[in-house]
Amino acid sequence: MVNNSKNVPYYAFGEGSLAGLGTLLAERAKSRGGRCIFFVDHFFQGRSLVRDLPVEEGDTLFFVSTVDEPTTDGINEYYSAITAKYHELPSAIVGIGGGCTLDTAKAVSNLLTNGGKAEDYQGWDLVKVPGVYKVGVPTISGTGAESSRTCVLTNRRKNLKLGMNSEHTIFDQLILDPALPVTVPRNQYFYTGMDTYIHCIESLNGSHRHAVGDSFSREALALSREVFGSADMQNRANVERLMVASYLGGCAIANSYVGVVHPLSAGLSTVLKIHHGLANCLVMNVMEDFYPKETDEFHRYMEDQGVDLPSGVTGNLDDDGFARLYESTIIHEKPLVNALGAEYRAILTRERASEIFRRI
Ligand SMILES: [Fe+2]
Structure with a gap:
């Protein structure tokens, strides 16, 4: 068994780089079809960041509450809502926020292509196929969720906090815009x-x-x-x-x-x-x-x-x-x-x- 390592394949770095998100998503949608799903930290609700996002007609934007960290049940609910609304896979999943929001985006992406329940993939290398193309945009620094190969979920029934630790959990694209974390308390x-x-x-x-x-x-x-x-x-x-x-x-x-x-x-x-x-x-x-x-x-x-x-x-x-x-x-x-x-x-x-x- 080869001990292979993988890091995020693409990242855009620099102040103002978030402005490039629309172009990235449009190119993706053109080649793949499907709509885009945004997961945005609820902190940004009503703020200019959301007004400026390239959300197109037919896309879905979820505000992710960060009162509690992501749970397996919460991920399953997002999965049900998305599969009930769309008959085809999304062209992209975008996570904009801190660790909770980024991990939510990663977990939903994995679940959409692998099926089943979020708790089925808590552990090491249990995710079988790549998730939906996903873009991470961190707005606070430290967790490493933007570049790590896991997304940490709490499973309340099992009293367990464990991630979907898999190379498929790694984002396909990052936008690292240092203008975003300036409002963090x-x-x-x-x-x-x-x-x-x-x-x-x-x-x-x-x-x-x-x-x-x-x-x-x-x-x-x-x-x-x-x-x-x-x-x-x-x-x-x-x-x-x-x-x-x-x-x-x-x-x-x-x-x-x-x-x-x-x-x-x-x-x-x-x-x-x-x-x-x-x-x-x-x-x-x-x-x-x-x-x-x-x-x-x-x-x-x-x-x-x-x-x-x-x-x-x-x-x-x-x-x-x-x-x-x-x-x-x-x-x-x-x-x-x-x-x-x-x-x-x-x-x-x-x-x-x-x-x-x-x-x-
Ligand atoms: Fe940590």
Whole structure:
């Protein structure tokens, strides 16, 4: 078996590049037929970005609520709505927003050509055929959703947060326009941006290494450090830097695994519905035992950027709540093996995980 890697084949980068979306979609529609489906972060409802989008008659635009992260049920509902409205496949799916919206676009694209239910494809390499041609337009940086090979979905019935990890999940085209993330609120910018930093330090501290993945990670980490170590993380140059870091960080995880932070963070998201960026930061804040240098660095960035975190997040949980947190953490075998080795259960025991969660 050849261990093949794939990254996004096409990307347009630069301020104002979103203006080229209409041309891309028109060319696609001419050669393939079918309508275009837009998934846009609900934050943009009523804003000029939406008014300027190249939505043609017969196309569909969904505003994606980001109150909760995408669920398998939510993806199944989009699938039903699209297949009920159209008799042919769309010419393109466009996702415009943060990780939630981009992941929604990716998952719907996969489901439209593979059929069945979203939950059938949660795992590694379960998607059989390429999805509908999809374009990603990130409006906040950090998750790497724009360039990664996964789209993370919560399956409420199984108490499971897991992506459709497949080369077919990768976008066919990206538009990386640094003019878009300029309106992101300060805390959100930090929490989401830190996702890239955390991906990279987890990968580089892990045992599953890949020379190309490491290079992507090192550069993404260097850019993140420039951004969060500077006086103003949100100036124009830093917004652009973070967009590049996020893209490279997403490319890196195609060849690597995350570590201890992401499984614990997934536990918080699954049980307490805390969004990914914030959940990561809550965990990173108490990672002295696993990533001591990086935890210090993280504390420094929080202080320098004047960003704070909620406290007492797990304060109301009972024993059953902590048990669910542990179960939805320890299920993430690949990253935990990457970080702690095959005997990870003996290291991240139920008691130790609970002790970490109690400090959050
Ligand atoms: Fe992440």
